[in-house]
Amino acid sequence: MLTSRLPDWVEPYKLAARAERLEGLVALDGFARLAEQVGAQRGDCSVWLDFAIDAQGRREIHGRLKAELQLPCRRCLLPMTQQVESDFRLGMVTSDALAAELPSTHEPVLVENEQLNLLETVEDELILSLPQSVYHDEAQCSVSSDQLSSGEAAESSAPAAVSPFEVLRRLKGKP
Numbered sequence: 001m002l003t004s005r006l007p008d009w010v011e012p013y014k015l016a017a018r019a020e021r022l023e024g025l026v027a028l029d030g031f032a033r034l035a036e037q038v039g040a041q042r043g044d045c046s047v048w049l050d051f052a053i054d055a056q057g058r059r060e061i062h063g064r065l066k067a068e069l070q071l072p073c074r075r076c077l078l079p080m081t082q083q084v085e086s087d088f089r090l091g092m093v094t095s096d097a098l099a100a101e102l103p104s105t106h107e108p109v110l111v112e113n114e115q116l117n118l119l120e121t122v123e124d125e126l127i128l129s130l131p132q133s134v135y136h137d138e139a140q141c142s143v144s145s146d147q148l149s150s151g152e153a154a155e156s157s158a159p160a161a162v163s164p165f166e167v168l169r170r171l172k173g174k175p
């Protein structure tokens, strides 16, 4: 189990040259962009990062992350616990132009002045790994699929195609 915290910033070229591994926790409540998408989160994300220089001389990071998130059910919007995991390869680039030269196996990560914003990188990766849509089992969901499919309940429930954020806005708008 991880107990240490990851630093906010690292010097990735040095870490790659020494083939170092960084592992640690990142607090989920610091991720504002993630919160915008799926609501505020608590707890930690576990992260493992292996820095390396590959056979082509590219500096890369092979990473893995794991977190327990509370994601809104698309039907009733109540949060449900979901395990999110991701395995990823990042290629370090110093400009957008260089990002285009990376093989499709690697996602570009921008290094400026030899510094890498680790928190932003982990947040990006976490957002990319969010499941497309999350639903309770019907028995546990507070909105039944009958309510959704019949037009009669239109006033009290939203059609399935409407985005959960739109529904949330409507709910919040109610007196």
Ligand SMILES: [Zn+2]
Pocket: 073, 074, 075, 076, 077, 078, 135, 136, 140, 141, 142, 143
């Ligand atoms: Zn639900």
